[in-house]
Structure formats: structure tokens, C-alpha cells
Amino acid sequence: MKFSHYFATCLAAASTTNAFAPSFTTKVRNSKALFSSSTTEPSTYASVERYVNDHPNNNIPPHIAALVGRGLHTKEDHPIGIVRAKIQDYFNSLDEDYKIFDAEDPIVTCKQCFDDLRIEPDHPGRSPSDTYYINDETLLRTHTSAHQSMHLRDGYERFLCAGDVYRRDEIDASHYPAFHQLEGVKLFDKDQVKGADGLSKEEWLASPECKMIADDLKNVLEGLMDHLFGPVEKKWSEDFFPFTEPSFECEILYNGEWLEVLGCGVVHNEVLEMAGREDRRGWAFGLGLERLAMILFEIPDIRLFWTDDERFHKQFKAGTITKFKPYSKYPPVFKDIAFWLPEDFVENDFFELARGIAGDLVERMELTDEFTNPKTNKTSKCYRITYRSMDRSLTDEEINDLQNKLREEVVSLGVEVR
């Protein structure tokens, strides 16, 4: 499933059981906030045993565990950290104070990530083909919205929260299994929404108070886009999230293409109720930091954010947006693989297997052919894999080795290689 459709179908009641994991906060209006401490040291995050275990539902491979705790959003000279700081500056320039969180544990409960947000138990976004589970009850957060309810319950009324999020997904220049989001939430004073007391759901959605909140949300976010990009063409469309109503997405025009940068909406009443804030109304948004950074710095490939190559890092300085200068593009190597599918084939398992074998040398995996034999009713798929290093030229030999290993190991998914 494509994550652009992650929340495209869902309406449900939620259960409220598990306890919350602790959160670690930093102070607002403190330029050092980006680097202030959390009580869980990065070294603890980075221990693979926190994520990989023998639980039958654990589906976190070591190459994903190795990404957790890198904290790119807190690195002052990293493009992700620079964008994040710029967003924080914008919110600090507004009249209202926003509490800033940036060090919540990326391990969250199903309740935090899904139930508290009205994401129903059989929603596809919860399935192990899309989400990295540690065990039945805990997982790597798939979005920063996983922390909304906890902060609301703790009494915060305006806050930002940034962090790394994890999703099993397709592989290309703009998709990586780990990326960063920044969440924002604002509740309104009771007297601003008094008129909405006792309204039915339909009446609320049609009320001037609901419109006032949606308008404020769009204003704040349009201001943010202008702050980041200078005047830029933006477009609002309706969207769907189980935890906001109405919901919107914002696209910006970049290189002649409309690119989705954020999802947002008026916080759903039931979400507020579950967080013990049914007396209030407000808005929330979540934006993708890589998307913004790729545009601002003209970074062409999402893998670059994770590189250790000095030729990348020496180009960026805290507080400044500069255009990325590619350090020569090394040639790609293309390899095809075709196989007959078993009935329960999960495409993301195949993508992940390849990443596990070849790591970031896999640039893209594309379905190039698919057909079903009418006699046997069996389906065959052919994928083209683009191998390319961002740092060096690849040898035929090493790519043949990787491809052969993939051909051998893919059999574990029940396919029959052709």
C-alpha cells in the first residue's frame, strides 16, 4: 500500500487500555532547545536489542534498528535539523508560545499510535506489511501524531513535536523506511468556541467556530510556507484522517509539480475526549521534514540524508539554506528479477529483503511487468532494481553477488524465481 493513502479509509471507535511511555521534553523559546538533553541517552536508543527480539511479531530487521536514534532532526548542521530549526523559529515568532518536544521515545504503544487516534484495528496502516512491530503492543511510531494524545492529556495546549518515524514502504528517490515528521497542535480558549457547546456533529462541522479553527490552521501553515520558501504557490485539498475532521492536505508547486508536504485538520472530538480534553477544540498538523529539505536544499535523493560522506555534510551550516552541489553522480547498474507469486505475497517484504541485502546501494525498485497465466492462474511479476552508490562506482562483480543473493533469499517469501 502506498503511504500517500495511509489514512484514506478509516472511521472507528477506539479502546483505551495501555499505559503511556514517558516523554522527554525540551524548553520552549530557548535557542539551545534543539540540543538540550533527554533522559534517554542516544546510546540507549542505538542498542539493537531494544528493537530486535524473538517475539513472533517482531519484524524489525537490523538495518532498520541501526537507524533509530541517529537524531538527524537535532543536528544543527544537518539539512533536517536546519529545516526543523527554521520551523521552530517561525513558531517562536508568533504571539503564542508553543512547547517544544523533540526527544520522545520512537517506541510507542498501539494505543498511542493508533487507538487514541481512532485508527481502527483492521486499518491497513496497522498491518505488519506497513508497520515495524517490536511485539504485539509496541512498535516504531509511524507518525509523530502518536504523541498528540499524551501531551494533550498532560495539559499542553500548544506544542510542536519532531522525530524520526518508520514505515515499510516502496523504494525510490523520495521514499525511505525512516523519515522525519514535525507535528503541531493548538487548542483554542473555551470562550472562543463557546458558541459550539452542545452542537451535534453536523452542526459543529457547519459552525462558524469550526470554520474559524480551520482558517486559523491554514493561515498559520501558509505563513510557515512563506517563511520557509518565500512566496510560493500553495494549494489546499480535502484529505481524510481518522483523527481530524475536517482534514486537509497542503501541496506546494515545486519544479512545475505539486508536492504534498503536510496533512492537517480540526482535531476530532473523540480524540479530545479520549485525552480528557472534551471541553476544548483545536487543530493539528503533521509535516514531512525530508520533503521540505529536499526542496529547499535541492537534495535529489532521500538516502543522502543518512550518508556519512563528508562531501555531503561539509556543504551545510546551521541557519543557512544553500543549494546542494552533487559530488558527481555515479552510474547506475540495472538488474531484473522475475518470479511467480505465492498467494500471500507482500511487496514490502520483497523491498525490505533487498534493502537488507544491499543496503543503501538499492536506489529504486520498480515493477516493470506483470501477467497472469490463464491456464495455471499463476501471476508473475518482474522488478527492475537500480543499484547505485552515492559515493563511488560499483563493480559488476559486487552487484552480481548481491543480485544472486537476492535470487536465493527471495525464495523464503514463497516465490518461484523464473
Ligand code: FA5
Ligand atoms: C500523517 O502522517 C498524519 N499523522 C499527519 C497529520 C497530523 C494529519 C496531524 C492531521 C493532523 P501522512 O501519512 O500524509 O499523514 O504524512 C504526513 C507528511 O509526511 C506527508 O505530507 C509527507 O510530507 C511526509 N511523508 C509521508 N510519507 C513519507 C515518506 N515515505 N517519505 C517522506 N516523507 C513522507
Ligand code: MG
Ligand atoms: Mg498524506
